[in-house]
Structures are given as structure tokens and as C-alpha cells.
Amino acid sequence: MRSLVTLDHIHKQHRLGDQIVHALLDVSLKIDRGEFVAIMGPSGSGKSTLLSILGCLDHPSRGRYLLDDEDVFVQSKVRLSELRNRRIGFIFQNFNLLPRLTALENVGLPLFYRREPLRNPTARARAALEQVGLGGRMHHVPAQLSGGEQQRVAVARAIVNGPDLLLADEPTGALDTSTRDAILALLGELQCAGLTVVLVTHDSEVAACAWRTIRLRDGAIVGN
Amino acid sequence: MRTFSYIYLAFRSVRAHILRSILAVTGIVIGVAAVLIVVAVAEGARAEISRQINSLGSNLLLVQPGAQVAQGVRQQAGTILSLTAGDAIAVARGVPEVVVAAPFVGEQKTTISGDLNWSTLVAGVTPGFFEAREWRLAEGQLFNDDQVALAAKIAVIGRTVARELFRGSDPLGRFVRIERSSYLVIGTLAEKGQDFTGRDQDDVMFIPLSSARIFTIGRSQANLDVVHSILVKTESAQSMPAAETAIARVLRQRHKIVGRKADDFRIQNLIQVAQTRDRAYRQFTLLVSTLAGISLLVGGIGVMNIMLVSVTERINEIGIRLAFGARPQDIRRQFLLEAVLLCTIGGLLGLIVGYACARVVPWALGWPIEFNEAMALIAVACSSLVGTVFGLLPAERAARLDPAVVLRSA
Structure with missing residues (x-):
């Protein structure tokens, strides 16, 4: 079976003044469909950059990224946004919900940008919220929700369009232990349902939930 | 359907910053109101002139005695x-x-x-x-x-x-x-x-x-x-x-x-005399309403300014939208529609203010006023156009944002 994600000699450089900083140095990896992968490493090791590239948010300086058979970085901006819309879901450390929208509207955001609009997007968003156990708080705005609840809304938003790949950047970094475990359990459930989950963390307890841990140091893979 | 959602989105955003929105469109409000008042006053004056022309009677020539020439100096008409x-x-x-x-x-x-x-x-x-x-x-x-x-x-x-x-x-x-x-x-x-x-x-x-x-x-x-x-x-x-x-x-x-x-006589076309006055008035109207129109442009710059600030302030929102599948053109459309909506609201407020003033002026100053409905439509349409023109730059800036950079700064 082909891997869902194939990264081929990815390099990423930033220019800081006249200095070139290597965020990623020759990273190659494969992630299979249905895997639960944790990316670990100290801060500045390039974890977030790697996740941005996986999420089609950032371009590598060099290298190739295949999502299934599609060579991602030869695609147009429009196609990239379509990939982000339909095939990839994001979860962020600070939730990144739109503060003025209700939970339901936040979850509906990816549906709003679908190329082929659904006949009943609200029902789909509601179903996603029920799936993460927030059926009762749909019309609350983020400020009225606890951190754990906000992250559940974010998870619902990430999965509402039925993506293949769920990318989580320190999803539990802003949560206390019990809510952290609940979110991890939720991610575990989603993974059991067939979703491929990649999460970035520096919490080894979180990484322990994953099947596989990729360790990064100074932009290079040091353990897999 | 899509467009309605965008208009609703723009409307919510305008409402969310109500004070700032009002301040942003003040220039537009004043511009539209100024155009409408100036045109109403000028139209009133012209209507008065045309009423006077009509009151003269049509197709009239006035024959008057000529001027007496006293030692080379021509005297007033009618002196002989x-x-x-x-x-x-x-x-x-x-x-x-x-x-x-x-x-x-x-x-x-x-x-x-x-x-x-x-x-x-x-x-x-x-x-x-x-x-x-x-x-x-x-x-x-x-x-x-x-x-x-x-x-x-x-x-x-x-x-x-x-x-x-x-x-x-x-x-x-x-x-x-x-x-x-x-x-x-x-x-x-x-x-x-x-x-x-x-x-x-x-x-x-x-x-x-x-x-x-x-x-x-x-x-x-x-x-x-x-x-x-x-x-x-x-x-x-x-x-x-x-x-x-x-x-x-x-x-x-x-x-x-x-x-x-x-x-030793002089023939005058009375209508022509009146029409010349009317033409002069029309040019004056054009000049003054152009000046008022310029204040509409200044108002547009005010809106652009606020929209640019708004784009910077909402980088996080733009990043989130991009991360969940918004295309650059979706972002552009969102911000452009917001600017247009803002200016159109300004135009409508200006219409209300202008209409109210046009009502007060004849009562307070005794000038005849002719409120021009067509001009009102044009002024509101112009303010929407101003919104489009001055919304383009902020919208373009928003659409060009790089999602990776945007989310990292969040």
C-alpha cells in the first residue's frame, strides 16, 4: 500500500539578516494511512515548520511532498487551499477559534469554503460537534467555553470536512492534565475510525499515546 | 447564496466594530450629504430661474430705445x-x-x-x-x-x-x-x-x-x-x-x-438673458458639487485607512480562514465586500442626513430647495464605487498574506 504522506529530502531555510537558518535539513519520511505519529523535539528543532509543510501552509525550500500520489508543491495556490479544505484538518495549541463566531459557526468554517457546497452544512457541523461531545454548547462563543471545550470545537472543525490527515500542533499544551487526557482519548478514537493523526508535542506522555515517534533536532530527524 | 453569506459576514464584521465603522464612514456621510445639499440648493435656484423664465412668457423680444451719444459718451439705454x-x-x-x-x-x-x-x-x-x-x-x-x-x-x-x-x-x-x-x-x-x-x-x-x-x-x-x-x-x-x-x-x-x-434702438431676447443666467448657475452647481464629490473621495481614503488597520488586526482570522481552505480570492472578496458595505452604509446615512438638511434649509434660510432623487441614487452608488476602489488595496493585501507567516505570528 502507498503511504499517505511521503516527504522526500525536504529542506527549509529562513533568511535572518545575512544569516541563513536551516529550519529543516534533508527530512525524508513516510506516514501510512491510519497511523498515529508524534513529532518530538526541543523548541526550535523545526517541528512546527515540518507540520506547516505537511499542512500545505508553508513551502519547503527544496524537496518533494507527495500526499497520496499528488505532488503538493507543484500545485496552484487554489489547489493548495482545496487540499487544506478537504484533506487536512488542523488543531492548534491556542485553539485558534474565531472569537465572534459560535461553536457551530466555527465548526462550519471549512464547510463555508468547500468548492461543492453541502446541501445542509449546519447539520454536518452539528454532527461533528456531537461527535466530540459538545452537542449541548453549539451556540456558545469561544469565550463562554472552557479550554478543553474550545479544543473540542477545534477538533470538530478539523474533522468536519472528513479529512485524511489530522495535524495537531501541541494540542494539549494549553490544557490541564485531565482535559489533556480527554483530548488525547478523542484523537485516539478518531484515529481508530481511520484518520491519520500527526501531532507535535514536547510532552513525552502525550507522545507515548502515538504508535511512532519522530524525533527532530536542529532540523534533522534523529530518531524514528 | 454564497454572496449573501459574504454580505452577512461583512455585516457582522461592521457591526462588531460599530464605533470604528461609524468613524470610518463619517467622511462618506459628509461627502454624500454635502453633494445632496449643494445639488438641492442649486436645483432649487435653477427651478426658480426656470419658473421666472416661464413667467416672462415665451418667444419674447424687447425693443428699447437706443443710447444717446453725448459728445462721444454713450448714455444709458432709453435716454433717447x-x-x-x-x-x-x-x-x-x-x-x-x-x-x-x-x-x-x-x-x-x-x-x-x-x-x-x-x-x-x-x-x-x-x-x-x-x-x-x-x-x-x-x-x-x-x-x-x-x-x-x-x-x-x-x-x-x-x-x-x-x-x-x-x-x-x-x-x-x-x-x-x-x-x-x-x-x-x-x-x-x-x-x-x-x-x-x-x-x-x-x-x-x-x-x-x-x-x-x-x-x-x-x-x-x-x-x-x-x-x-x-x-x-x-x-x-x-x-x-x-x-x-x-x-x-x-x-x-x-x-x-x-x-x-x-x-437708435436695441433688440433683446429676454429668454436668452435668463438662459445665460441659468447656464452660469449650472456651471456653478457643477463646480460646487465637484468639490463636494472630492470630500467623498477623502471619505474613501478614510475607509481605506480603517480597512488597512483592520487587515493587520485580523491577521489571525485571515490565517485561520486560509488554514481551513479559504482561497486568496475568498479573502479578497470578504474584505472588498466589507469596504463596499461600509461605504454603502455611509452613503445611506449621508442620504438621510442630506435629506434632513434639505428639509431644514428652506425652513431655516428661506431658500427654495429641490431635492433630486436621481442625484441621491447616484451619490449612494458613488459611495459604493468609492468603497470598491478604496477597498481594493486592503483586500489585495489581505489576500496576499502567507498562511504560514500569519499563523506563526498568531
Whole structure:
């Protein structure tokens, strides 16, 4: 079976003044469909950059990224946004919900940008919220929700369009232990349902939930 | 359907920053209101002018005596009395385009009725004058040719004179005295209002030309046939230039002016005089509304400024939208629609303010106002256009943002 994600000699450089900083140095990896992968490493090791590239948010300086058979970085901006819309879901450390929208509207955001609009997007968003156990708080705005609840809304938003790949950047970094475990359990459930989950963390307890841990140091893979 | 969602999105965003939105569109509000008020005032003035043009009567030429030349210096028009009632008859007979040629004498006189007196223009005319001026009766009757031939002491008075001399009581059948002659009032005239020079046209008393010359006006003059002017009505506006030439020919012949000698009379097209004023007014209107329009542009810059701030402030929101599948054109559309909505709301507020002011101005300042609905539509449409133009740059900036950079800064 082909891997869902194939990264081929990815390099990423930033220019800081006249200095070139290597965020990623020759990273190659494969992630299979249905895997639960944790990316670990100290801060500045390039974890977030790697996740941005996986999420089609950032371009590598060099290298190739295949999502299934599609060579991602030869695609147009429009196609990239379509990939982000339909095939990839994001979860962020600070939730990144739109503060003025209700939970339901936040979850509906990816549906709003679908190329082929659904006949009943609200029902789909509601179903996603029920799936993460927030059926009762749909019309609350983020400020009225606890951190754990906000992250559940974010998870619902990430999965509402039925993506293949769920990318989580320190999803539990802003949560206390019990809510952290609940979110991890939720991610575990989603993974059991067939979703491929990649999460970035520096919490080894979180990484322990994953099947596989990729360790990064100074932009290079040091353990897999 | 999609567009509605975007408009709703824009509406929510405008509402979320209500104070800032209001401040942003103040310039637009003032601009639109200014355009509407200026145009309303100017249109009011022009409507007044066109009413005055209409009150003159149509297709009129005014023949006046020429200026006397005293030792090379030309005096005021009318300083020589070269026109006669005979000239009027000759013009009426000799120029086919002429419908009426009405001789006129007039002088400011004190009129007296009972214990009231009033200084007014006393004019000696023939019935043709009322026809030329298209002047309607309010009550009673006009004098006829027989009464003119008999030099009857009768009068038809204007609205102002009726008011000043009779204070609301019926003037018909009453007498008005001018010096030692008393005239029986047989008719009152319908109101005409001011002419384009601002003179009150209703402040007048008409008496038969013959009676005027015999009893009241110009008794000292040697030639009783002399008149102050001749008002000529032609059959159509097109025939006016031809009539003008023909009248000049007839008068030169009668006055024995030959070769290159200058005319001793002057022919004026009254409508043209009024129209020239109207054109001047229209240009002035254009100038002032252009200035007001510029304030609309300044308002647009204000909106652009706020939109740029808004884009910077909402980088996080833009990043989130991009991360969940918004295309650059979706972001562009969102911010552009927001700017357009903002400016359109400003335009509508300006419409309300402008309309309210247009209501207050005539009441407060006594200027005539003509609120122009078409202009209101244009002004609101212009403000939407301003929103589009000045929304482009902020929207483009938002659309160009790099999602990776945006989320990292969040």
C-alpha cells in the first residue's frame, strides 16, 4: 500500500539578516494511512515548520511532498487551499477559534469554503460537534467555553470536512492534565475510525499515546 | 447564496466594530450629504430661474430705445425716446413672424386708495401686452381695444398692489388715484412672482396706453406717441432670429437710418438673458458639487485607512480562514465586500442626513430647495464605487498574506 504522506529530502531555510537558518535539513519520511505519529523535539528543532509543510501552509525550500500520489508543491495556490479544505484538518495549541463566531459557526468554517457546497452544512457541523461531545454548547462563543471545550470545537472543525490527515500542533499544551487526557482519548478514537493523526508535542506522555515517534533536532530527524 | 453569506459576514464584521465603522464612514456621510445639499440648493435656484423664465412668457423680444451719444459718451439705454406706438403697429404689420407687438410706457408713481398709498410701477399698455406676457387674470376683466381707444380711466392691478392698497378687501369696482386722476379697478392679475432680476412682477398697475399718456405718464413730453419699449412676441422660438432682423429693418426704415449709421434702438431676447443666467448657475452647481464629490473621495481614503488597520488586526482570522481552505480570492472578496458595505452604509446615512438638511434649509434660510432623487441614487452608488476602489488595496493585501507567516505570528 502507498503511504499517505511521503516527504522526500525536504529542506527549509529562513533568511535572518545575512544569516541563513536551516529550519529543516534533508527530512525524508513516510506516514501510512491510519497511523498515529508524534513529532518530538526541543523548541526550535523545526517541528512546527515540518507540520506547516505537511499542512500545505508553508513551502519547503527544496524537496518533494507527495500526499497520496499528488505532488503538493507543484500545485496552484487554489489547489493548495482545496487540499487544506478537504484533506487536512488542523488543531492548534491556542485553539485558534474565531472569537465572534459560535461553536457551530466555527465548526462550519471549512464547510463555508468547500468548492461543492453541502446541501445542509449546519447539520454536518452539528454532527461533528456531537461527535466530540459538545452537542449541548453549539451556540456558545469561544469565550463562554472552557479550554478543553474550545479544543473540542477545534477538533470538530478539523474533522468536519472528513479529512485524511489530522495535524495537531501541541494540542494539549494549553490544557490541564485531565482535559489533556480527554483530548488525547478523542484523537485516539478518531484515529481508530481511520484518520491519520500527526501531532507535535514536547510532552513525552502525550507522545507515548502515538504508535511512532519522530524525533527532530536542529532540523534533522534523529530518531524514528 | 454564497454572496449573501459574504454580505452577512461583512455585516457582522461592521457591526462588531460599530464605533470604528461609524468613524470610518463619517467622511462618506459628509461627502454624500454635502453633494445632496449643494445639488438641492442649486436645483432649487435653477427651478426658480426656470419658473421666472416661464413667467416672462415665451418667444419674447424687447425693443428699447437706443443710447444717446453725448459728445462721444454713450448714455444709458432709453435716454433717447426714439420709439413710438406707431413703430409697434408697423412692426406688427410689417413682420410676418410677429404675433403681437405691444407698446409700453411705465413710471414709478404713488398710488392712493382711501387712506393707503403705495409707490408702484404704473404701466400704460394695450391688451396685446397681456397676451405677450401670458398674464392671466385672477378676478374681473382686462381692458379691451375699445377702452384703450377711448382712453378709459380703468386699471388692472397686480397682486402686490391689490394687497398694499386694499388690505384684503375686494379691489374690484374701487378707485385708485394717481396724482389728480382716478382709475376704476376692473381686474386683478394672477401672481407671477419675481423676475430673474429679482423684481416683484406683481408690484404693478396697468392702465390703457392712451390714458397713461394723456393723464399720467410723460405729459411733459412733446410727442405723445412716444413709448418706453415695445414687447414683441414671435410665433415660435425658431423664428426669433429672423424676426429680430426684420424688426430692425422696419425700424431703421421708419427712423430713416441709412447705411452704416448705428441703430437708435436695441433688440433683446429676454429668454436668452435668463438662459445665460441659468447656464452660469449650472456651471456653478457643477463646480460646487465637484468639490463636494472630492470630500467623498477623502471619505474613501478614510475607509481605506480603517480597512488597512483592520487587515493587520485580523491577521489571525485571515490565517485561520486560509488554514481551513479559504482561497486568496475568498479573502479578497470578504474584505472588498466589507469596504463596499461600509461605504454603502455611509452613503445611506449621508442620504438621510442630506435629506434632513434639505428639509431644514428652506425652513431655516428661506431658500427654495429641490431635492433630486436621481442625484441621491447616484451619490449612494458613488459611495459604493468609492468603497470598491478604496477597498481594493486592503483586500489585495489581505489576500496576499502567507498562511504560514500569519499563523506563526498568531
